[in-house]
Amino acid sequence: MKYSIFNLVKNSLSYHQNWEKAWNSPDLKSEYDVVIVGGGGHGLGTAYYLAKEFGVKNIAVLEKGWIGGGNTGRNTTIIRSNYLWDESAALYNHAVNLWEGLSSELNFNVMFSQRGLYHLAHSIHDMQEISRRGYSNYLNGIDTEILNKDQVAKQIPHLNVNGRYPVHGALLQRRAGTARHDAVAWGYARAAESLGVDIIQNCEVKGINVSNGKVVGLETSKGSVKVDKVGLVPAGHSSVLANMAGFNLPINSVPLQALVSEPIKPILDCVIMSNSVHVYVSQSDKGELVVGAGSDSYNSYSQRGSFDMIEHMMAPLVELFPIFSRLKMLRSWGGIVDVTPDRSPIIGKTPVKDLFINCGWGTGGFKATPGSAHVFAETVFRGEPTDISGPFSLERHFSGALVDEAAAAAVAH
Amino acid sequence: MFIIDCPYCGERDQTEFTCHGEAHIARPSNPNEVSDEEWGRYLFFRNNPKGIHFERWTHDHGCRRWFNVMRDTVSDKILKTYKMGESRPEVNE
Numbered sequence: 001m002k003y004s005i006f007n008l009v010k011n012s013l014s015y016h017q018n019w020e021k022a023w024n025s026p027d028l029k030s031e032y033d034v035v036i037v038g039g040g041g042h043g044l045g046t047a048y049y050l051a052k053e054f055g056v057k058n059i060a061v062l063e064k065g066w067i068g069g070g071n072t073g074r075n076t077t078i079i080r081s082n083y084l085w086d087e088s089a090a091l092y093n094h095a096v097n098l099w100e101g102l103s104s105e106l107n108f109n110v111m112f113s114q115r116g117l118y119h120l121a122h123s124i125h126d127m128q129e130i131s132r133r134g135y136s137n138y139l140n141g142i143d144t145e146i147l148n149k150d151q152v153a154k155q156i157p158h159l160n161v162n163g164r165y166p167v168h169g170a171l172l173q174r175r176a177g178t179a180r181h182d183a184v185a186w187g188y189a190r191a192a193e194s195l196g197v198d199i200i201q202n203c204e205v206k207g208i209n210v211s212n213g214k215v216v217g218l219e220t221s222k223g224s225v226k227v228d229k230v231g232l233v234p235a236g237h238s239s240v241l242a243n244m245a246g247f248n249l250p251i252n253s254v255p256l257q258a259l260v261s262e263p264i265k266p267i268l269d270c271v272i273m274s275n276s277v278h279v280y281v282s283q284s285d286k287g288e289l290v291v292g293a294g295s296d297s298y299n300s301y302s303q304r305g306s307f308d309m310i311e312h313m314m315a316p317l318v319e320l321f322p323i324f325s326r327l328k329m330l331r332s333w334g335g336i337v338d339v340t341p342d343r344s345p346i347i348g349k350t351p352v353k354d355l356f357i358n359c360g361w362g363t364g365g366f367k368a369t370p371g372s373a374h375v376f377a378e379t380v381f382r383g384e385p386t387d388i389s390g391p392f393s394l395e396r397h398f399s400g401a402l403v404d405e406a407a408a409a410a411v412a413h
Numbered sequence: 414m415f416i417i418d419c420p421y422c423g424e425r426d427q428t429e430f431t432c433h434g435e436a437h438i439a440r441p442s443n444p445n446e447v448s449d450e451e452w453g454r455y456l457f458f459r460n461n462p463k464g465i466h467f468e469r470w471t472h473d474h475g476c477r478r479w480f481n482v483m484r485d486t487v488s489d490k491i492l493k494t495y496k497m498g499e500s501r502p503e504v505n506e
């Protein structure tokens with residue numbers, strides 16, 4: 001059923017009691033052409049594009065918990081594409097292009113809001129970094145503006161530009177913004193299911209069967225299943241899944257936290273990020289301030305971050321926005337993010353034939369969801385990388401051709 | 414985690430320490446002879462286990478020395494801290 005004003009009116013007549021389910025809970029079949037492991041935005045999106053653009057019929061998405069319950073439903077939803085290197089610019093801008101049409105593509109409001117994002121610069125060095133990145137974005141056709149202090153002060157009235165962390169300027173991407181994280185998972189799930197994809201929740205993959213170097217099946221908490229191809233999209237658990245198939249990854253899983261304040265009236269109409277003092281903030285449509293910072297230094301699967309990290313987020317926030325100092329924080333939570341040495345994702349083949357992986361998105365993969373899913377679907381379908389996914393192969397860790405967004409920009413999200 | 418037992422200083426608050434990843438990784442003794450793949454594995458690939466992890470920490474705001482920690486990455490519980498150069502403790506399942 002299409003979501004439309006007509007159906008809204010029609011269903012209001014029965015007090016919204018008779019809407020059909022957005023997706024069903026089928027039983028696991030004994031055999032699939034493609035199984036996607038991990039029901040986050042990237043996995044569900046991959047299944048959707050495999051069905052929609054590549055006509056694959058017999059697909060399942062296996063999720064050990066509930067869909068979107070991983071990092072997709074835990075992130076602070078910042079979307080941008082102003083990365084330094086050409087390879088990243090191509091990948092993240094592909095995503096932003098898809099974000100712009102996603103609500104109508106999926107017939108589901110993902111609340112994509114291009115409210116603009118400011119990367120603050122607090123020193124001469126920061127100004128040099130944003131200039132370098134800004135000009136690189138410009139050459140890659142990504143919208144970008146380098147602002148001076150006065151322009152920033154005028155556009156963000158409550159920002160304290162003369163405090164302990166003086167603001168020298170900012171890099172602005174107007175096409176950047178936020179989206180509703182749950183809606184992205186739900187929208188892809190509903191659209192994928194309407195194309196015949198089985199979405200199977202509470203189904204944990206516990207083993208990967210490999211025969212003569214080719215993936216042939218999966219052992220799950222709901223039984224065994226035969227497969228032709230598998231796409232692993234398990235984010236924080238990537239190493240765990242890779243180990244089941246007998247190989248290692250250049251990944252560490254670490255906790256990353258976020259928190260939200262009590263809801264207040266509209267006060268911040270853009271996204272603010274500061275890499276030097278490490279905090280970022282936006283205001284949700286419910287009115288809460290959504291605040292995040294850096295990850296912890298130690299590996300963990302505990303899904304909770306260290307206590308002192310909260311202070312590391314709040315101290316710069318109240319320094320930059322003294323007006324927020326008396327707000328109460330309502331909730332904090334953590335996710336486990338899969339971090340690569342160069343802070344770029346791994347998309348492509350693995351040492352096992354017909355077993356593909358899309359992981360390593362670490363602290364910043366929500367923004368890439370549609371682009372990542374789209375190029376990964378093509379990679380799985382063709383069995384070969386695409387122009388965009390090619391540079392993000394696992395092999396780059398042997399050839400040395402890293403896409404080093406970490407050292408270049410020190411940007412977390 | 415909260416309290417970490419530095420082998421040199423004793424028990425201190427976690428905020429005084431930083432973790433620096435997996436321990437006991439030996440640099441190949443013949444760098445000129447190993448293949449690109451072997452070198453890449455040495456530089457970048459990690460075990461990243463869900464369970465017992467051996468890792469290097471520094472006591473930044475204390476003695477500033479490096480030491481090793483055996484920790485469960487599911488509960489974050491520290492099972493043992495020991496000096497650099499000491500061998501990896503046994504894991505009793």
Ligand SMILES: Cc1cc2nc3c(=O)[nH]c(=O)nc-3n(C[C@H](O)[C@H](O)[C@H](O)COP(=O)(O)OP(=O)(O)OC[C@H]3O[C@@H](n4cnc5c(N)ncnc54)[C@H](O)[C@@H]3O)c2cc1C
Binds near residue numbers: 063068366
């Ligand atoms: C606090 C926080 C803030 C963040 N902020 C931002 C941000 O502002 N902007 C941004 O772009 N990114 C951000 N990120 C990163 C972003 O959330 C992730 O990169 C992205 O959501 C990853 O999506 P995914 O679909 O790959 O993974 P997930 O949504 O984590 O999905 C992976 C799924 O795999 C499932 N799974 C794991 N093991 C198994 C198994 N054995 N069997 C079956 N299923 C399994 C998990 O349950 C999970 O649902 C943030 C992350 C966190 C934690």
Ligand SMILES: [Zn+2]
Binds near residue numbers: 421422423475477478
């Ligand atoms: Zn010490």
